[in-house]
Amino acid sequence: MRIISIETLKEERRKKTIEEKIPYVINGEMKTVTKKMVNGEMEVLEFSKPIGEMLTTPAGLDSVVQKTVIDLELGREAVPLLYGPIYRRIEDPNFTEYVDIAPFTYAQVVFLEHMELEEVKFGSRKVGPKDTVPIITYAAGLQWTEDMIEYDKTWQISEANRALGEAYNALLNHIHLYPILSYNYPAKNKTAADTTGATLLEKLRNTIKAGLIHASQDKNTDTGAPRRPTVLLAHSSRRWDIEECLQRMQIGGTVYPAISQIDTLIFYDGWSTVVGEKTYEYPGVDPNKAYLIEPQKYFRELVKHDLRIDASGADLTRLIENAIVGRARRGVVASPANSVEELTLPS
Template identity: 90%
Template sequence: MKIVSVDTIKEERRKKTIEENVPYFIDGEMKSVTKKIVNGEMETLEFSKPVGEMLTTPAGLDSIVQKTVMDLELGREAVPLLYAPIYRTVNDPNFTEYVDIAPFTHAQVVFLEHMELEEVKFGSRKIGPKDTVPIITYAAGIQWTEDMIEYDKTWQIAEANRALGEAYNALLNHVHLSPILSYAYTAKNRTAADTTGATMLEKLRNTIKAGLIHASLDKNTDTGTPRRPTMLLAHSSRRWDIEECLQRLQIGGTVYPAISQIDTLIFYDGWSTVVGEKSYNYPGVDPNKAYLIEPQKYFRELVKHDLRIDAGGADITRLIENAIVARARRGVVASPANSVEELTLPS
């Protein structure tokens, strides 16, 4: 069984050696810097001169932006993406502001016996009610003030860069998981806590089994196929009980087989930060809830372009020496009604 959590993803990346090019822009020109991770340790860049001196030359500015990109990537490594197993990713730079969805367009194909000289039956595509999904621009920025330059507060710049990367990955987790967590589930997608067991593990196991059975009895209106969840999304505080109850158990002399239908557990606790005097909170999974998910079929991540980083200009009226602006344009397609069973967990 695969466990997807902040800790397990970080541990997995510690075992890998990764090298990739990360793009950035200066005055409209696209450049790139190489990101290297060796055994989980990411190489970073350091300034060879004071920041104020480097800002005076194109080569110096380029070095500053490269370090900014690397610091930002370091922040992204600190907040792993948890939603990837649930979604299919569609990259298309030609996406319009509103993408027409055929939602949830299904290719309909069946193999039939072919008789000699008979025409082959070609697959068709079923189009559901027309809908659109907005491609949203997400943006954030940091500024290098004159005081940072005068007093060479390089460490402040590095901290701001890293926070930018953390905030972006936290946003992606929120944007993709919140449709599952915030959906108002009706009776056809809900399973109550089963309290018939003698122990907590029995009650939890019985609840998950009841959810899987209930989901399998609900047929999709487009295809007529039942829901078959293979993933479970929950709060990390329930991890150990959930892992144990899904395994082969012996209770009172009776041996219960492992619940093998669930092959992936995802644990999401949310994220929060304070910017200025305003707090931002991305709620995680309620510890008393869990979600059985049939992945990918009804989940799409639409990417017009991923994080794009540009070096801005100075603003002497506000004593800004330079600025970095990061933005991405993305959309999300999700249908919890067709793919998710909400569980109320026993307490």
């Protein structure tokens, strides 16, 4: 069973050595800088001269932007993406602003006995009700003020860059997981807490089992297939109880096998930050709820382009020496009604 949380993903990264090209744009030209991680430690770039001096030349500005991109990636490493096992990623630079999508396109194929000289049966494709999904532009920016340059506040710039990376990954977790958390589930997608056990672990185990059974009895109207959840999404405060109740247990002299259908646990507590005087908060899973999810089949991550970083130039009227703008264009397709069972957890 794979356990996915901020902590476990960071631990996985600490065991890896990674080298990848990260794109950025400067003066309209697309470039890349190499991101290197050795055993989870990222190589960072340092300025060779005061930042004010570097901004006066094209090569110096390029170095500043490269450092910004690497610092931003360091921030992204601090907030790992949790939704990957749930979504199927579709990346296409030709996506229009509004994507007409049959949210769920099924390849209908069946193998039949082939009799000599008979025609082979070819698969067909069924398209569900048409829907339109917007590709949304998400953007954020940072400014290097004249005071930062005059007093060489390089550390402030680095901290701001990292914060931009953290905010972007937090946004991605939110826009992909919130459709699951915010959906108003009908009775066919809900399982109440089971309170018949003598201990909390028994009650929790019975609730999860009941949810899996209830989900399997719900037949999809398009395919006729039952829901088969393999992912459980919950709040991290319930992690230890959930892990234990899914394992092989002995209750009153009777040995119960592990609940093997669930192969992935995801724990999401949300995220918040303060910008200026305003607090921005992305809600996590309610500690009293959990979600059994059939992944990928009804979830699509649509990416026109991922995060791009561009140096936007100075603004003397506001004493801005330069600015960095990051933006991404993405859409999300999710159908909780066809793929999610909401559980109320016993306490």
